[in-house]
Amino acid sequence: MKEYAQLYRSELLEEVIPFWEKFSNDSIYGGYFTCLTPEGKVYDTDKFIWLQARQVWTFSKLYNSLESRPNWKAMAKNGIDFLEKFGRDNDGNWYFSLDQKGNPLVQPYNIFADCFAAMAFGEYYKSERNERYAKIAKDTFQNVLSRQQNPKGKYNKKYPGTRNLQDFALPMILCNLALELEHVLEGNQVEDLTNTIVDLIMNQFYDAESGLVYENISSEGKFVDSFEGRLLNPGHAIEAMWFVMNIGMRKNDPNLVKKAESVMYQQLEKGWDKEYGGIFYFMDAKGHPPEKLEWDQKLWWVHLETLVALAKTYAIDQSPKAAEWFQKVHEYTWNHFRDPVNGGEWYGYLSRKGELLLNLKGGKWKGCFHVPRALFEVSRTLENIL
Template structure:
């Protein structure tokens, strides 16, 4: 176990964080570049609000929980100044993307821009106490709650009343976001939201027949035999289960913890590619042809979140299946995704496990999943190691 603890910390501080420190900071016009080639060179200068917020969170959290390096705090403050000056419309909702100088390019149709802006600013407020960060984080959080039933608002393409579905992504993220903002919104608000989120994730979207969680369901939670309704994203399920495990641990809820582990292991078994290894990106619950052409790709975040989930499952319960899956995922992920030559991890592999793109960041990949997962695994396994040493 000690070898894993050292491995994950070393990968984080020696290979991943330095990549973003060296290559992502726009010293001239503010904010962060995320469209980075394998060697860190910039291939596009557009700035995506959710990735800006994620990098602020990463740097502030590393300062708070790993080491109080002044450089990490400065990077987080650098990003915050850019998004606060440029990132919101007149309602306080966050644009999806800006050009390099901060001019808006895409309207605030994507509520996840708001989720990660408030998450980043909340983490930065924790380490600085700067009122502006806390106030904007709180306002954004309240707007998210106002918009959660119709997150896209006027930007939705769907016709209401014909096939009304609700998506899993937002309640999943709210389960983690509420904990991240407890120091701002207060424990009573968080506890109330947790009740709602646990019900949504573990009852409404969970389908007992398959033992899996669907990406979309009818408003009453029933199954929709449609492209969207049949879609399973194993990575989303597994990520959500470690969010739920943290809530179960917070509440001392053994039944919830065991259900989380059962669902996570089921999702891994369902999503694992027995022929080539790795976790499929998408599957159809009825084994019909998926409409996502990237269905059989192997993505960085899916495998990283699975590592976190299995590490936490083992930390919280000592479940041996979690330990075995962690070791299996660790071997695959470090062989296929990690890049010791240039730093950071590849994001997109084909089914055989070969890089489809050698980029290290883009419109969807930034400074978040890799460092967060490495830190979470390090944190969990360090806890297990200390417990073993003590006993």
């Protein structure tokens, strides 16, 4: 595993980050362009808040944790100023998208814009200790917590009181977000919140009998036999397990870490496409036709988050199983998502057979986050072993 540490670090610093530095910065109106062709040309100028915030976090994280490069700080500053000026409505909710100049396009229906805004301001605050950044992070985080039971609020299309489901995505994000914001939160908030969320994930969303992590469960924590209730997202579940591993290490709880490892392997083994390789995007728990038409696509973030989870697992126990799986997922990921012609950022969307579906490096849902974060996490994790 030794050679992977330098490989991932080199890819991060020599290919991926330079791509975003060169092509994504909007020096006129602030913020970033995320809709980029393989050559780095901008094909759409709309700005999506959660991608703006993720890019702020990425450059802030590199500046704070890797090297204090002025150009990284400047990139983060360009995004944080844009978000602070244009990102929220009068109630402090973060819009989903803006036009290039910062005018609102889509209402704040998506709580993940708020989650990543809090994450961005929390990380940026480490590099510039202005209390207003900490306040925005804390206020946004508290707003997220207040919306947990009805994340979409008045934009929720569901008929009330019929099939009330809990969605896995929000507790998954909160697992990580609580740790990311620990330096700005007070008292026992992180401890209390992570205890609650870990219990929810590991004892309700995870079903020990089937070995599956469901995307949706009832408000009482039960399986619901419907399209939504049978839905599996192996990538979500695997990503959540490395968040839980981090919590387990923070709590010095080896049993929690081992359980997260075990659950991670179950989702990986279930989600791996034995015919064509790679990990399915969605699956149906009972093998029925999935609700999502894109169920058999292979997505960049699913594989990258799996590599992070496997690197962390290997760092903990140096097991041959973790090394074998890491090498297997690494080979698929680097051979299919990495662009050998243009270099820079990676592709994101493949068919089941591994053929390129969308000829883009960034768009409405893909920005400067999963690729650089995974490269950073894997290289740092493996370097720490060495």
